[in-house]
Amino acid sequence: MDSVAVDSVAVDSVAVVDSLQADSAAVRSPEADLAAAVAALARAIEAHTASTQEDTTATTSGAVLGEARGAARDYSVRIFWALVxxxxxxxxxxxxxxxxxRVAEASPKRRLFFKRLVPIARLVVWVLFIYIALRHVFDISAQNLFAAAAAIGVAVGFAAQDLLKNIFGGLVIISDRPFQVGDKISVGGTYGEVTSIGLRSTRLVTPDDNLVxxxxxxxxxMQVANANAGALDLQVVTHLxxxxxxxxxxxKRIAYEAAASSKYVYRKKPIVVIVLDEFQETFITHIKVxxxxxxxxxxxxxxxEITERARRAFREAGLITPGHGARAWVPVHAAQRRADND
Incomplete structure (x- = not known):
């Protein structure tokens, strides 16, 4: 009887303990659920953040690559239009x-005027090209353009001083105009007609058709002698x-008539004949027309033509003989014998 009572008490105790544990578990379950939910939310946030960062990185890389492609494409287009x-x-x-x-050749009286417009037209066109290309094609602001020009000017100034001297010399020639295209000038022992004035050099054609x-x-x-100074006519000095x-x-009369009767002479300006007495192994008469x-x-x-007409008239008038200008030649041994006999 007593053992049955003890077993009954033991069973009741176990049931009470289980009931208490169940009640305790039931009491703690909301807190556990909350902690689990917080942990799951944290994991979800971390996963979303990582995914967002990956997406942002991919988007940023794609945007950078897209901008680079767009910039390269834009510069390619700009370079293309600059070349055009x-x-x-x-x-x-x-x-x-x-x-x-062509206009200069078609208008003899204004030939030199149109010739002089050639270097000016070239300079204007190239200056406009540089300005439009930098300002509008490459979209460089005026402030940056002046700053870049100053920097480039300093750098190029040290690297190409001779070239810059020639360029500034060309600008001085075009603006000051000591001579122009079509003028006959003499510089450094070279005489010829100015055919072109560039930014670096000037070209002359000599009477022998050499390009200098x-x-x-x-x-x-240097000193530059200008024979006609922009005029179409030119003084020609012929030596006889x-x-x-x-x-x-x-x-003098023959020389004057030889000049006056030429089809190339400009009769609105005077013809002057000068006679000079010179000595070249013997006395000679030097005539300048x-x-x-x-x-x-x-x-x-x-x-x-003046030389031909004058010499023909001199021969007809008996002023020169067929042997005019020939030097007397005496053999050396004959001259020596003559000296010994004397």
């Missing part, structure tokens, strides 16, 4: 030069030589 503008400017320069040359290129820096520093015993008045030519291109033709 360069070709267009070159075509304009060639066309303007061709038109001005002179750097502009030398032209600015006669024996010292001839009739000067007759020789100063006459103006209609066009600078006929300078040598006028000089040749």
């Amino acid at each position: 503008l360069l070709g267009l400017s070159y075509g304009i320069v060639v066309t303007l030069t061709w038109i001005l040359d 290129t002179v750097p502009n820096a030398q032209l600015v520093d 030589y006669l024996p010292g015993f001839i009739d000067e008045e007759k020789a 100063k006459a103006y030519v209609l066009d600078t291109r006929y300078e040598m033709l006028l000089m040749s």
Whole structure:
């Protein structure tokens, strides 16, 4: 009887303990659920943040690559249009030069005027090309353009001083105009017609049809003799030589008529004949005929025609003989024998 009572008490105790544990578990379950929910939320936030960062990184990389591609494509387009503008400017320069040359040849009286417009037209076209390309094609602001020009000018100034001297010399020649295209000038022992004035050099064509290129820096520093100074006519000096015993008045009259009757002479300006007495192993008469030519291109033709007409008239008048200008030749041994006999 007693053992049955003890077992009953033990069973009741176990049931009470289980009931208490269940009640305790039931009491703690909301807190556990909350902690679990918080932990799950934290894990979800971490996962979302990581995913967002990956997406942001991918988006940023894609945007950077897209901007780089767009910038490269934009610069490619700009370079393309700059090249197109360069070709267009070159075509304009060639066309303007061709038109001005043709107009100059078609208008003899204004030939030099149109010739002088060629270097100015070239300079204007190239300056406009550089400005439009930098300001509008590459979209460089005026402030940045001036700053870049100053920086480039300083850098290039040290690297290419001679080139810059020639360029500034060309600008001085174009602005100051000591000579122009079509003028006959003499510089450094070279005489010829100015055919072109560039930013680096000036080109001359000599009477022998040689093309001479002179750097502009030398032209600015040296003395330049301009024969016609922009005028279409030009004074031509023809030198004639006669024996010292001839009739000067007759020789002057023949020389004057030879110049006045030429088809190349410009009759609106005076013809002057000067007689000089010189000694070159013997006395000779030096005659200078100063006459103006209609066009600078006929300078040598006028000089040749005056010489031919004058020499023909001198022979007809008996002022020169067939042996005029020939030096007497005496064999050395004959001269020596003559000296010994004396």
